[in-house]
Amino acid sequence: MSMRQPVFILSEDSEVTKGKDAQENNINAAKAVAAAVRTTLGPKGMDKMLANTLGDIVITNDGATILEEMDIEHPAAKMVVQVAETQEDEVGDGTTTAVAIAGELLKQSEDLLEKDVHPTIIASGLRQASHKCQEILNQEIAKKVSIENEERLKKVAETAMTGKGAESARDTLKEITVNAITAVADKKEDGYQVNIDNIKIEKKVGGRAQDTQLVEGMIIDKEKVHPEMPKSVENAKIALISAPIEHKETEVDAEIQITNPDQLQQFLDEEEAMLKKLVNKIKESGANVVFCQKGIDDMAQHYLAKEGILAVRRARKSDLKKLARATGGNVVSNIDEISEEDLGQAGHIKEKRVSNENMLFIEDCKNPRSVSLLVRGGTEHVVDEVERALEDALKVVAVAVEDGKIVAGGGAPEVELAHRLREYAASVGGREQLAIEAFANALEIVPRTLAENAGLDPIDALVDLRNKHEAGEKAAGLNVFDGEVIDMWEAGVVEPLRVKTQAVDSASETAVMVLRIDDVISGGSGSGGDQPDMPGGPGGGMPGGMGGMGGMM
Template identity: 60%
Template sequence: MAQNGQPILVLPEGTNRILGRDAQRNNILAGKVLAETVRTTLGPKGMDKMLVDGLGDIVVTNDGVTILKEMDIEHPAAKMLVEVAKTQEDEVGDGTTTAVIIAGELLKKSESLLDMDIHPTIVAMGYRQAAEKAQEILEDICIEDIGKDTLVKVAMTAMTGKGTEKAREPLANLVVDAVQQVEEDGVVDSDHIKIEKKDGAVVEDSTLVQGVIIDKERVHPGMPKEIENAKIALLNSPIEVKETEMDAEISITDPAQMQAFIEQEENMVKGMVNKIADSGADVLFAQKGIDDLAQHYLAKKGIMAVRRVKKSDIEKLAKATGAGVVSNIDDLSADDLGDAGIVTEKKISGEDMIFVEKCKEAKAVTLLVRGSTKHVVDEIERAIDDAIGVVAATIEDGKVVAGGGAPEIEMAKRLKDYAESISGREQLAVTAFAESLEVVPKTLAENAGLDSIDSLVDLRASHETSPYMGLDVFNGSVTDMKEAGVIEPKRVKKQAIQSASEAAEMLLRIDDVIASTSTGQPDMGGMDPAAMGGMPPMM
């Protein structure tokens, strides 16, 4: 029905559009493909991915969110699932792969429900009901016994299978000590834990410093290399002669005037250094520059100085030493100084670094991570990052659950019982949700080379007696995970289920994808635009 035989185009010519079931199938397919990509990395026996960017830089990892961030993903629905992984990383620091594969499985199960002519809104409502019930079940099966042993086990579970295998226990102890050190009133700010990585040594050489390591060196070779019982000044203004605010010309008619002018500048710099020395400081960390002349005078006064220290490091130094950050040298006094047992310049892997150690009641600490090569160190850093996140979540919430797929099997079992109490088509969606959760133990079994069907059958049977029975992938048997010490924070599971179900619901409700060509055409699942309905005339 065109007016006067002329079709009316509402959208620009060349716009791609996918409608109805095609749009849903396309989005579901994208979700499934993404979940399959990261699925093989799950668990202690998960494999790694090698990612090579356009410049040839290599990342070797089995950390779900790192893989998804490094992949150049174009499909709009797949990008939404990457957001699930990023949210999981930000909120908990671990469980990113779990969240993505649950989301992928929910989309996969929804496909068969849509084929049965169940409306997408009904499926989404059923998923929402199931997610709420799953959170209740999770609350019911969580464990509230949180001591240092529990925290170490949580950290070890998070690091298992991430390249830290042989040293996971000492590393887990370092992580727990670091998190407990920076915890204040039951809250952990992981920004106060600095991770400094250096290759050229074995993983076991990694250490925890009660203070801060600064990846800088002294500004002058004449300065002391080591100072005990250091008094530390933190400055965020430069130590140099200030330029005039406006353009000015100085007319000099006599060489003596020139000499006086230079001396005046020198005296200004000397005055600044004297103020620092008079405050009692013997170590100075400056966020900005230090003039060559100032370096000379500081060295003569026996003050160790470091310049152009990152703002984040200055903040950590303030937390660790108790020093105040001063903006104006004139305001610097003994009250602004911080304390450290020892400040040393050490050479690590061929590079000089400043160690600020033995700080009393340090509320900022540094983990010095070692490894044989750059790629090994990078992967250990990611593992430690995950461990810090889960230990912090455990301290803040005080609740953990068993690992090895135990909570997923228990939730699936109880959700199937719950589904029978629901009338209407939502019952089918709740059952599909329950079956989707079983993808976690199923994948753990597959990645360990076990028969996934046999493992699932054994797990379901064992859950008639205990909610803590999970899959021990090392010997292929069903074991009490609480007794085996394989435990995870409740927040990891809670966030994974919440993010996965919300992403699946959102994708299911999309029945029309309109892609503009003006901003670069996204990859719509590798299909020909014409095969996706193209852009029909809007009449």
């Protein structure tokens, strides 16, 4: 009998991890990511110091920032990092919660795999549980909030900042946050839309975090182009120009022959006259301030200064757009066509010195649809952390205004969901109910971690919380400062509904995706060969892009 020749479909240096080993490897990687950020959760969470190869240091307890700065290689771990990225993009807060739930879902699923429950049954149960959570959160746990309810919105901002580096200044910052969001919110037929890009954040080291201020207008980190220009302008009429204030270059290459000095003088006079004409056009429109996206010729600067016009060159395109929203002006691309209707208006523009640098403050705008925040702090690390806390607060308040729904914090929604899921599991039957119960257990990682990070006994805290929720107290959460279980609505610990719905959704989807992977084929240096040892690198010799994790993600 002839020996059968084995068939090799992968290159020799490809590695294949199969079945239980592959699942175990992926689950451990995901749990490691969750463990890395878990200690930062809640008001009593700790900070991480991250140093890169260049020696730059970041000190933060913001989950998204930590995972962004960490150099994560494992493909399953990267999938968990994507949970944090999605949470950050969609809501701006709750990244640590989302990652912790994803890690715990996989840990609970691992126990079921060991009991020989099939991954597809676990996946089906997790999906059902996730769907039920969304239903309960939307219909039974969430409460309404409107843009007029400033006190509630301030509580949303305060909750987002609690435990961050900016906590000492949170009274100032929550006020600033709500005022900024209220200013830039656009009314739509069915509510409000908030574009955070209309809030400009400028950072300057110096002063304290409490010195952070909101300018109902714009701050431009530039100074006037000519020393003779005025330092401040009252009743500013602002021209926003995207074209250069310079003599025009010819479209084609041209050569000019000059045979005597008079012709040279004539040529220079002509250039000067052209620049003077441009400046006159600006003056005739009534403008007394100019923000130019491109360059301003030295001679043009001189003429603008003579006319008493304050000018700034090389302003960012994004700044011009924000200035247009803040002052009601239009960005003009052709100076010949500028008119009074195109000008923006502001009560006054002033050049102020901040941390030994000049900045322009455009204030007292009639109806500022774009505003600026000037973030201060004693050191660069403090300023960066205040900025991160502010960005989180701005995003969550914006989400609360857009969705019009908020939930209690302090682990209350998670315990309520876990309680309700256990009831639901009994009605489902079959092996799926094991996965639904696992989901319930996984959600309790949030209150358990809040207790651990505060130095409390997590088992005692969980028992107290479960008892309150079984007695019908839906908003019972953990007060990490004294270990008591209290009503979170009364304590003012509130978050946007989307923080929870997004965290549950993306965590369960990622857990399902990781569970369904039963083979990991890590390609060798086959085709691309950039990362030979990296599971999920290029190559691997399988057709149709299956060489690495690419075909599975």
